[in-house]
Amino acid sequence: GAVVSQHPSWVICKSGTSVKIECRSLDFQATTMFWYRQFPKQSLMLMATSNEGSKATYEQGVEKDKFLINHASLTLSTLTVTSAHPEDSSFYICSASPVYGYTFGSGTRLTVV
Amino acid sequence: ELKVEQNPLFLSMQEGKNYTIYCNYSTTSDRLYWYRQDPGKSLESLFVLLSNGAVKQEGRLMASLDTKARLSTLHITAAVHDLSATYFCAVDKQSGSARQLTFGSGTQLTVLP
Numbered sequence A: 001g002a003v004v005s006q007h008p009s010w011v012i013c014k015s016g017t018s019v020k021i022e023c024r025s026l027d028f029q030a031t032t033m034f035w036y037r038q039f040p041k042q043s044l045m046l047m048a049t050s051n052e053g054s055k056a057t058y059e060q061g062v063e064k065d066k067f068l069i070n071h072a073s074l075t076l077s078t079l080t081v082t083s084a085h086p087e088d089s090s091f092y093i094c095s096a097s098p099v100y101g102y103t104f105g106s107g108t109r110l111t112v113v
Numbered sequence B: 001e002l003k004v005e006q007n008p009l010f011l012s013m014q015e016g017k018n019y020t021i022y023c024n025y026s027t028t029s030d031r032l033y034w035y036r037q038d039p040g041k042s043l044e045s046l047f048v049l050l051s052n053g054a055v056k057q058e059g060r061l062m063a064s065l066d067t068k069a070r071l072s073t074l075h076i077t078a079a080v081h082d083l084s085a086t087y088f089c090a091v092d093k094q095s096g097s098a099r100q101l102t103f104g105s106g107t108q109l110t111v112l113p
Helices: none
Strands: A004-007 A010-013 A019-025 A032-038 A045-051 A067-073 A076-081 A090-096 A108-112 B004-007 B010-014 B019-025 B031-037 B043-049 B055-058 B061-066 B071-076 B085-095 B098-103 B107-112
Touching: A004 A090, A010 A019, A019 A032, A019 A090, A019 A108, A032 A067, A032 A076, A032 B098, A045 A067, A045 A076, A045 B098, A076 A090, B004 B085, B010 B019, B019 B031, B019 B085, B031 B061, B031 B071, B043 B055, B043 B061, B043 B071, B071 B085
Parallel strands: A010 A108, B010 B107
Antiparallel strands: A004 A019, A019 A076, A032 A045, A032 A090, A067 A076, A090 A108, B004 B019, B019 B071, B031 B043, B031 B085, B055 B061, B061 B071, B085 B098, B085 B107
């Protein structure tokens, strides 16, 4: 079946530094990928839709200069959290849609100290 | 704006009992998904429901869809401890030129021995 690989699984970084999260579709091409953020005990909130070869579409309230998305190939999208602060600590999940349905990455637990 | 309401938010039940989780959504939709999330993990796909009257079953879980009422249910039969998890419904809808998922708030299920 369709597999989405997400790395790293967890990362701890110092406040003010940047962190990059990778999302790869392993056995299918994904022109569109999705980035979600999930705070503890809450639901998934869509942050942005990543489009291969073009700019990402950000949801209202998501700072595009802080959460940089690059979708340079049909199998890779990256999310960079720039100048991270403790309030950015969260669980980040990517997703892609093969022909049918959605497949989710394993998630990245980001802790900013 | 599409809204997805899920209830209950928390559900504690005894092993062997039956219960139903409800998912209401505010506008017409093409597909409805149910997912399971274990603590610290990403989402596991349970069901996708495509049309009015659709019913799918896997083990002790059964999902149904009533598009006229904009309601989906996830029924749990004879619950066992292994079913303890958070369950999300999600509605798939075209938004502009892209499709995206909107999630319910989740139901945290605890099955007590």
